Amino acid sequence: MNIKLKLTVLSFLQFFVWGAWLITIGVYWFGTKQWGGEEFGRVFSTLGIASIVMPALTGIIADRWINAERLYGFLHICYGIVLLFLPTITNPDDFFWVMLVAMAFYMPTISLSNSIAYYILKNNNYDVVKVFPPIRVWGTVGFIVAMWITNLSGNKDTGTQFYIAAAIAFVLGIFSFTLPKCPPQNQIPKDASISEKLGLNAFSLFKDYKMALFFLFSMFLGAALQLTNMYGDTFLSDFGKIPEYAESFVVKRSTIIMSLSQVSETLFILAIPFFLKRYGIKKVMLISMIAWVLRFAFFAYGDPQGFGLGLIILSCVVYGMAFDFFNISGSLFVETTTNYKIRSSAQGLFMMMTNGFGAIMGSLVSGWLIQQYFTLENGDKMWQEIWLVFAAYALVITVLFGFMFKHKHDPEAIAEVSH
Structure with missing residues (x-):
């Protein structure tokens, strides 16, 4: 082989x-x-x-x-x-x-x-x-x-x-x-400090306003990703409790429907170079956040038949844009704006904020919120209200990011990294 x-x-x-x-x-x-x-x-x-x-x-x-x-x-x-x-x-x-x-x-x-x-x-x-x-x-x-x-x-x-x-x-x-x-x-010197060994020197990036803001929004977007992983398949399967939908393909093969999100992900990877060169990192990240709003909003009004089924499929399609555009453009932002000596550590910090703190926040807060306010006495979930709250959350993040995060498009920096 x-x-x-x-x-x-x-x-x-x-x-x-x-x-x-x-x-x-x-x-x-x-x-x-x-x-x-x-x-x-x-x-x-x-x-x-x-x-x-x-x-x-x-x-x-x-x-x-x-x-x-x-x-x-x-x-x-x-x-x-x-x-x-x-x-x-x-x-x-x-x-x-x-x-x-x-x-x-x-x-x-x-x-x-x-x-x-x-x-x-x-x-x-x-x-x-x-x-x-x-x-x-x-x-x-x-x-x-x-x-x-x-x-x-x-x-x-x-x-x-x-x-x-x-x-x-x-x-x-x-x-x-x-x-x-x-x-x-053995790239780490034996006499390196504990901070250097653990990559903690990258935390100095939090002293820079733009980087600190970027990492903060990375955490918020990491939380949004958890919401999809946690509840997407359960949401579709729960339509089985409604007699008219119980035997539908969406209920019986909910995981296959959800897998369209990953299919979309593979396709949007190919579109990223075009969007980055044309619109720049900030706009691409904003497109990602808008896609998260649509992801949740389409789920809120989706169902296993007709127009509702179309919304569920559209939700899976925009997932690819929501996931790829932030993760890859975010990684590129780190690559083009940090010192080469701490670049690997900075990438690790980016992943820690999204997959670490963001995941924890999304998991714990959503679990508590749904249990306290959106679960009926018989255990059923109020899915439309849940997805609309998530959509509102993503919308607030989008608006705040658009106003607070300042970044000038630099096509040369993007071209340099791509080669």
Whole structure:
């Protein structure tokens, strides 16, 4: 198996073992287990908690002591082992702690998989900018395939979704040991301060008003992403409680409908260079925020038939723009506005604010809000009101960002990074 094919398999499996349960866990939680929304918010916050602590820690280990591909394989095998326990748990508190351990093993593998791919491609004289994106797209394909398998096998509301993820995690863990060696690079001097070792010197960026504002809005947008992951599939499945929709494709194959969001994501990646060159980073990020407003608003008025079905599909289409345009243009903003000495740490800070603090905020606040104000006595959710509140949240962020964030379009800086 050649190097590019191996890395393609790596990318595919990396996101397969996440997609097998991430979108469908809400159906299992609320439908099968009938546990509460506030506890569900706590469980989803484990993604954020793990994203704050573990990527930096495993990065240091890979830089100094252990081959990255071996550490990566070890983490996935441990992740698979922990997943096996989830279907056996009978109360939400225990589920939280076990999921936290699972995420502590999984979340650092996302950045570690990128590091492994970069190292192997560079070491074999490939053009990373040209070769890596087509490889990374297969990660999204893996996520989609996992969602489809979970749904088509009839397991979107069962604990088997975790067994599916665990089985493939074991395969990925073993497969990673066949990759070319990625030895420690020892890029951090032995006499470096604790701050430098942990990348904490990047926090000095918060002294700059524009960067501080950017990171703050990154956190707010990270929270919006969690809302989609947490409640999208549960929302569609709940239409099954309405007799006229109970046998509809949207209810029976809700995960496949949700996977259109990931299909859209792969397509909008291709449009980003055009939008960035024509409109600039700030406008592209604003387009992303407007897309989040539409994502939630279309869900609010969607249903499984006719015009309502069209709105649900449109919601999935605009998700690709909402997700890609902020994450990729945001990463480019960091790349073009920070000192090269702390650029990697700054990228890590960007991810920490979105996938870490943003994820925690979105999970906990939404879980509490829905449980307190938008859950009926029989446990049903007031979905239209929920999505409209989320849309209003995204709209406020959009307006504030448009007025507060000042950034001049620099086509030359974008062209320089793209090459």
